[in-house]
Each structure stands twice: as structure tokens, then as C-alpha cells.
Amino acid sequence: MSNSLSDKVITNPPEQLRCEIAVVGSGPGGAITACLLAEAGRNVLLIEEGPFLSLESCIPFSKDEMVQKYRNGGLTVAMGSPKVQYVEGRCVGGGSEINSGLYYRTPAEILEKWRREFQLEALDEADLLPHFEVCEQDVTVCYLPGKPPDASLKLHEGAIALGWKSFEVPRWFQYEEQVDQMTVPKGTRQSMTKTFIPRALKAGCQILANTRVQVIRFQGNKWLLKSDHAPLASHVQIEADYLFICGGAVQTPALLRRSGITNNIGNSLQMHPTIKVTAHFPENVSSTDMGVPVHQVKEFAPRFSFGCSISSPAYLALAMNDHPTDRHEVDQNWQKMAIYYAMMTPSGRGTIRCVPKFRDPLVRYGLTDGDLKTLLEGLQKLSMLLFEAGATTLYPSITEGPKLTKQTKINNLPDTLPRKLTNLMTIHLFSSCPMGENQKICAVDSFGKVHGLKNLYVADASLLCTAPGVNPQGSIMAIARRNALHFLGKL
Ligand SMILES: Cc1cc2nc3c(=O)[nH]c(=O)nc-3n(C[C@H](O)[C@H](O)[C@H](O)COP(=O)(O)OP(=O)(O)OC[C@H]3O[C@@H](n4cnc5c(N)ncnc54)[C@H](O)[C@@H]3O)c2cc1C
Missing domain, CATH: 3.50.50.60 (FAD/NAD(P)-binding domain)
Structure with a gap:
């Protein structure tokens, strides 16, 4: 400056x-x-x-970034059943x-x-x-001037194979001039x-x-x-x-x-509750410099949409906390793994209230039974898509929940999402x-x-x-x- x-x-x-x-x-x-x-x-x-801090004060999507720039290191929760972890910049x-x-x-x-x-x-x-x-x-909203990350392409290919609407979403980025069409372009948010x-x-x-x-x-x-x-x-x-x-x-x-x-004021909080699935593929789909996945599947929007999340080893390790017996897969195979999400538009709403002597407000959010049904349908469809894209094993964000394989397909999913064990998060808060x-x-x-x-x-x-x-x-x-x-x- x-x-x-x-x-x-x-x-x-x-x-x-x-x-x-x-x-x-x-x-x-x-x-x-x-x-x-x-x-x-x-x-x-x-x-x-x-x-x-400058944008360059830490590596994007790193633990340092969470410590420096997230409110409470990203550990903020909307109370409810299920509770929803939410994230804000600070x-x-x-x-x-x-x-x-x-x-x-x-x-x-x-x-x-x-x-x-x-x-x-x-x-x-x-x-x-x-x-x-x-x-x-x-x-500078623009499209990626080169190859998207492999994990993002997997989502797109699975959707196209099923005849579902999927596209690249533009971003506010400035990209370095692209010389090699086979590598993911580098850019600055x-x-x-x-x-x-x-x-x-x-x-x-x-x-x-x-x-x-x-x-x-x-x-x-x-x-x-x-x-x-x-x-x-x-x-x-x-x-x-x-x-x-x-x-x-x-x-x-x-x-x-x-x-x-x-x-x-604070009576009508809304969000996009999101359920995640970690997918294991036979080939490499993630790398340390893969950048941000850019595709979203909008076939079922506005009820729910699918996308691919940041899938660094740290994020994968966090996601696999729900499946402790297979957590070692991240050490051995993280390059073959990626995190996907189904994000919904709910009818539930939340409140924000101040609690005397507490610095942070109490945030409450309630998902209706109908919202949970929609989320389950989103999870089922996303899992179908990921199998279509070649995934061999899927781990939904349900504590010690079912693991889905090519043999079981989505049959192992419960009929209703368990309110106490389903782990939801959101990065989108409004209203x-x-x-x-x-x-x-x-x-x-x-x-x-x-x-x-x-x-x-x-x-x-x-x-x-x-x-x-x-x-x-x-x-x-x-x-x-x-x-x-x-x-x-x-x-
Ligand atoms: C990890 C993550 C990924 C996301 N990805 C996308 C994306 O790809 N596309 C997209 O459209 N959106 C995305 N979002 C959402 C988007 O970033 C937010 O919707 C947007 O930043 C909200 O803008 P805002 O101005 O409302 O508030 P914020 O960006 O939350 O900014 C509010 C600021 O106010 C400060 N503040 C609060 N209270 C006080 C106070 N009492 N005194 C002084 N300062 C205060 C806070 O510290 C904060 O810096 C993402 C969000 C996160 C967290």
C-alpha cells in the first residue's frame, strides 16, 4: 500500500x-x-x-487462513436439530x-x-x-481460461451422463495468461x-x-x-x-x-443448508494446486444444487471425521478423493438473539421435516451422479453413517436423515x-x-x-x- x-x-x-x-x-x-x-x-x-491483512497473508483455504480471517476459526454453529455449522469472514x-x-x-x-x-x-x-x-x-467476473480441476470435471461428467443441467460458474478472478491448456490456470481472487x-x-x-x-x-x-x-x-x-x-x-x-x-431484526435468518459427500475415485482427482472447483449442477434448482468443495488433505481429513474407520484413506489416497455437496433452499428459518455477558449471539435454526426430505433426495441424487462419474466409495456427512459402494449404490442410505447425526454446514447466510x-x-x-x-x-x-x-x-x-x-x- x-x-x-x-x-x-x-x-x-x-x-x-x-x-x-x-x-x-x-x-x-x-x-x-x-x-x-x-x-x-x-x-x-x-x-x-x-x-x-493482504489477500496474500496466507495460503488460500489453509489452516492459517482459518485462524487469521475466519470468525472463531470457523467454529460457529446454528443450534437446532440438526445443528448447522456456519462460517463467516472476520x-x-x-x-x-x-x-x-x-x-x-x-x-x-x-x-x-x-x-x-x-x-x-x-x-x-x-x-x-x-x-x-x-x-x-x-x-472482473470471468470464466476459467483453461482446464478446470479434475474433481470439478467429474461432477460435470456425471451430470451430463445422466442428462442433468450442469455448467461452469464464472468467478471474480484475474487469471495469469494461460499457456498450457492441460494445467489448471492460476489466478487471484x-x-x-x-x-x-x-x-x-x-x-x-x-x-x-x-x-x-x-x-x-x-x-x-x-x-x-x-x-x-x-x-x-x-x-x-x-x-x-x-x-x-x-x-x-x-x-x-x-x-x-x-x-x-x-x-x-434477527427473526428470519435464512441459509443454504449443505450436506457433503466424500467420494473415492480409482484415479487421481485432487492435487495441492487444483484451485477452486467451478462446476455446479442446477437440474433440481432452486430446491437443491450440487457442487464440488475445496478438497485439500486438511479439508478431507475433517470430512472423514464422520467415518473414523476409513480415516486412514486420507493419508494413503487423498489424491483420489474429493468432497462434493448438495446445497438446498429450505423453508426453515432461524433467529439471532443476544445473550447477556456473551460476546457471540445465540443463533438458532430449524429445518422442517420437508427440508430434511429434500436434503435426503439431494444426497441420493448426488450419490447417483458420483457413481455415474466413476466413484467407487462414497462417505456422506452422517456421523458413523453408511458407506456407499458400487455394489450397494444408494441402498444403504437411511429412509430419513437422522436429525442428531447428520452434519450440515453453510457458508451462505442472509435475510x-x-x-x-x-x-x-x-x-x-x-x-x-x-x-x-x-x-x-x-x-x-x-x-x-x-x-x-x-x-x-x-x-x-x-x-x-x-x-x-x-x-x-x-x-
Ligand atoms: C468459505 C466461504 C466461501 C464462500 N463462497 C462464496 C462464493 O463462492 N460465492 C458467493 O457468492 N458467496 C460465497 N460466500 C458467501 C459470501 O462470502 C458472503 O455472502 C458475503 O461475504 C457476505 O457479505 P456481507 O457484506 O454481508 O458480510 P461479510 O462478508 O460477512 O462481512 C461483514 C464484516 O463485518 C465485520 N463486523 C461484523 N460485526 C462487526 C462489528 N460489530 N464491528 C465491526 N465490524 C464488524 C466482520 O468482521 C466482517 O468482516 C462464501 C462464504 C464463505 C465463508
């Missing part, structure tokens, strides 16, 4: 800070909001709980620093559902199109620290990292933010005319509720402060302003009215851009 930009990074904050616009949280929602407001000449302070750039970069626009039928049920105004496909187009250029954060700094935005906003209060026509700066173990009070909360779908409602703002004019269910208006409160906005995944059924960051970026321009009177 050049000297002039690093001047904008506050490392030794005074006890009192003042700005026109404070933005809390620097993930895709917060980074884009702060950047556009600063570029419009406004005085902006971006506050982030996690550290300000660093400048938020989830964009640790994610796979798989890009989608919000499906038109989802926007229509939001318009109908949430009375969301001015957000149909045509309204969002210009924002998608600009964001896609800003973060265009996270927020590579795109909107440097732009924001250049436009004069200040950044205060390692600082958690504990509570907010409206007093004397200003917002006051009581914050803790971790490195100096000091308290910082920030005063702002306008306040944007962008802490992500769990932390945004947690902060608002801690501050006594509770109307339709905890839904937007729209339907004040019975919406926390904020159609442009992110909190109903009934002055100069307070939400601009992150919390706004999405329901689960979009596709990877969400594309939606979050476009909506943050639209809402920032609306705030500036530039729509």
Missing part, C-alpha cells in the same frame, strides 16, 4: 472520532457502500472488527477474502417473490441489471482488499480495523458508536451523522439487537433484516433504511428477503451499489 493510502488506515485511534458517515463492517456490502460514498466526496469512516474484506468467488446474478423469479411478499419496490431484473454489469467489471477497499482509501475513506462496534445509540441528532479497539485494548467513541451497518447476516442483527433495535415496505415482516425499507429510525441503514446479506438459491455475493454487491446510489440521490 502506498504511503498516501496507508495514511488513511487508523492504527492508533483517539478516544473520540467524528465522521459524516460511519460504515460498520467491510465485507462486500460495507466495502462497496464505503467506496461509493467516499468516491462521491463524502467523509466516510469504515470500521472493521477483524484485522487488515477481517477487512469480510467473506470476500476467504470465499470461492463463484458468481451469480439474483434470479428474476426470486426478485419477483420479494416484490410480492415483501412489497419490495424498484428491484426487478431491469432495475438491478446496471448494478450487476458494473460490479461484474469492478471485480478479486476480493474487497483487491478492489473496493483500495478504491475507497484512494477516495479518502478512512479505515479503522481491529475495532468492534459494541453498541450504537441515537443522541442529539447523531449516531454514537461505542467501540473497542483490540490491539490497544482501548475504547473508542465514534460520532456520525449517518450510519450503515454491514456486519453480515449474523452480526448486523446482533449489533442492532444489543442496541435495543429489534423490530423484525435476518429483510428489506421492503411490508412493515409486518421487514426491518428496513426498499433501499435499506431501518424503518422508523433516522439516518440508520443496513447494507449487507441481511437485506436479502429470502434465500436466493444461488451463491449470494453477486446479489449483495449489486444491491449495496443500488442502495448507495439511492442514498446519494444518484439513482
Whole structure:
């Protein structure tokens, strides 16, 4: 970072800070909001709980990355039966620093559902199109300019053999020029620290990292933010005319509720619960430099979709914890193994509540019987696909659950997924402060302003009215851009 930009990074904050616009949280929602407001000449302070690290501070998808950039090292759980492990970024750039970069626009039928049920105004496909187009250029959304990873191709081949819809998903990546079509191209994820954060700094935005906003209060026509700066173990009070909360779908409602703002806040958390299957193939499908798998199977979308996960030895070892008697396979054969997932759009929902004296909120999430049936169907179909692709053994993420082989096929799967033993996870969380004019269910208006409160906005995944059924960051970026321009009177 050049000297002039690093001047904008506050490392030794005074006890009192003042700005026109404070933005809390620097993930895709917060980074884009702060950047556009600063570029419009406004005085902006971006506050982030996690550290300000470069994208290169650790190897992507490594244990170091979990320690440096994940909230609680990735050990966060939504309580319920089954419980769902969820993962959030906690660093400048938020989830964009640790994610796979798989890009989608919000499906038109989802926007229509939001318009109908949430009375969301001015957000149909045509309204969002210009924002998608600009964001896609800003973060360089593109296809892989060469060979996809073998494990990703296996998923695609299995789907095509069954006549199911499967395709490569574009990503926000910049690739090195490809010379050899037989190797997987190397590239750099265009996270927020590579795109909107440097732009924001250049436009004069200040950044205060390692600082958690504990509570907010409206007093004397200003917002006051009581914050803790971790490195100096000091308290910082920030005063702002306008306040944007962008802490992500769990932390945004947690902060608002801690501050006594509770109307339709944290009552409607949604996610894409995901069940995993580790597949063993006769030939090598994984390697240390395989990159991110890029194919998804959308034959059964929006009910469920399939994809391939990062399958490094560390991730495989974690996945095989459910099958302790075969865990040694990872030591001996990890290159022949890969992790796949079925990700669903559920009808269940969750809540976020603050617990006195606890730092983290209590997150609860309930899957309905119908959701569990859908997940089981997803698991069955994914297993069929993987056998079609040549897998010899499959290990579903069910504790000491059945192992499926070419002989048993899917017959060993239970009739119902056991609630206590099925291990679900998610990396997609949203809808905890839904937007729209339907004040019975919406926390904020159609442009992110909190109903009934002055100069307070939400601009992150919390706004999405329901689960979009596709990877969400594309939606979050476009909506943050639209809402920032609306705030500036530039729509
Ligand atoms: C491993 C992983 C892989 C993913 N892969 C994809 C993908 O391929 N495609 C896709 O579209 N999506 C993907 N996602 C999801 C995507 O990253 C998130 O939807 C997106 O980052 C959410 O953006 P956000 O702005 O709502 O919040 P976040 O990115 O969660 O950022 C919120 C930030 O606010 C900070 N914060 C929270 N509370 C406070 C506070 N009180 N004070 C100060 N700061 C605070 C947090 O530390 C965090 O940095 C993935 C997510 C993960 C974790």
C-alpha cells in the first residue's frame, strides 16, 4: 500500500472520532457502500472488527487462513436439530477474502417473490441489471481460461451422463495468461482488499480495523458508536451523522439487537443448508494446486444444487471425521478423493438473539421435516451422479453413517436423515433484516433504511428477503451499489 493510502488506515485511534458517515463492517456490502460514498466526496469512516491483512497473508483455504480471517476459526454453529455449522469472514474484506468467488446474478423469479411478499419496490431484473454489469467489471467476473480441476470435471461428467443441467460458474478472478491448456490456470481472487477497499482509501475513506462496534445509540441528532479497539485494548467513541451497518447476516442483527433495535431484526435468518459427500475415485482427482472447483449442477434448482468443495488433505481429513474407520484413506489416497455437496433452499428459518455477558449471539435454526426430505433426495441424487462419474466409495456427512459402494449404490442410505447425526454446514447466510415496505415482516425499507429510525441503514446479506438459491455475493454487491446510489440521490 502506498504511503498516501496507508495514511488513511487508523492504527492508533483517539478516544473520540467524528465522521459524516460511519460504515460498520467491510465485507462486500460495507466495502462497496464505503467506496461509493467516499468516491462521491463524502467523509466516510469504515470500521472493521477483524484485522487488515493482504489477500496474500496466507495460503488460500489453509489452516492459517482459518485462524487469521475466519470468525472463531470457523467454529460457529446454528443450534437446532440438526445443528448447522456456519462460517463467516472476520477481517477487512469480510467473506470476500476467504470465499470461492463463484458468481451469480439474483434470479428474476426470486426478485419477483420479494416484490410480492415483501412489497419490495424498484428491484426487478431491469432495475438491478446496471448494478450487476458494473460490479461484474469492478471485480472482473470471468470464466476459467483453461482446464478446470479434475474433481470439478467429474461432477460435470456425471451430470451430463445422466442428462442433468450442469455448467461452469464464472468467478471474480484475474487469471495469469494461460499457456498450457492441460494445467489448471492460476489466478487471484478479486476480493474487497483487491478492489473496493483500495478504491475507497484512494477516495479518502478512512479505515479503522481491529475495532468492534459494541453498541450504537441515537443522541442529539447523531449516531454514537461505542467501540473497542483490540490491539490497544482501548475504547473508542465514534460520532456520525449517518450510519450503515454491514456486519453480515449474523452480526448486523446482533449489533442492532444489543442496541435495543429489534423490530423484525434477527427473526428470519435464512441459509443454504449443505450436506457433503466424500467420494473415492480409482484415479487421481485432487492435487495441492487444483484451485477452486467451478462446476455446479442446477437440474433440481432452486430446491437443491450440487457442487464440488475445496478438497485439500486438511479439508478431507475433517470430512472423514464422520467415518473414523476409513480415516486412514486420507493419508494413503487423498489424491483420489474429493468432497462434493448438495446445497438446498429450505423453508426453515432461524433467529439471532443476544445473550447477556456473551460476546457471540445465540443463533438458532430449524429445518422442517420437508427440508430434511429434500436434503435426503439431494444426497441420493448426488450419490447417483458420483457413481455415474466413476466413484467407487462414497462417505456422506452422517456421523458413523453408511458407506456407499458400487455394489450397494444408494441402498444403504437411511429412509430419513437422522436429525442428531447428520452434519450440515453453510457458508451462505442472509435475510435476518429483510428489506421492503411490508412493515409486518421487514426491518428496513426498499433501499435499506431501518424503518422508523433516522439516518440508520443496513447494507449487507441481511437485506436479502429470502434465500436466493444461488451463491449470494453477486446479489449483495449489486444491491449495496443500488442502495448507495439511492442514498446519494444518484439513482
Ligand atoms: C468459505 C466461504 C466461501 C464462500 N463462497 C462464496 C462464493 O463462492 N460465492 C458467493 O457468492 N458467496 C460465497 N460466500 C458467501 C459470501 O462470502 C458472503 O455472502 C458475503 O461475504 C457476505 O457479505 P456481507 O457484506 O454481508 O458480510 P461479510 O462478508 O460477512 O462481512 C461483514 C464484516 O463485518 C465485520 N463486523 C461484523 N460485526 C462487526 C462489528 N460489530 N464491528 C465491526 N465490524 C464488524 C466482520 O468482521 C466482517 O468482516 C462464501 C462464504 C464463505 C465463508
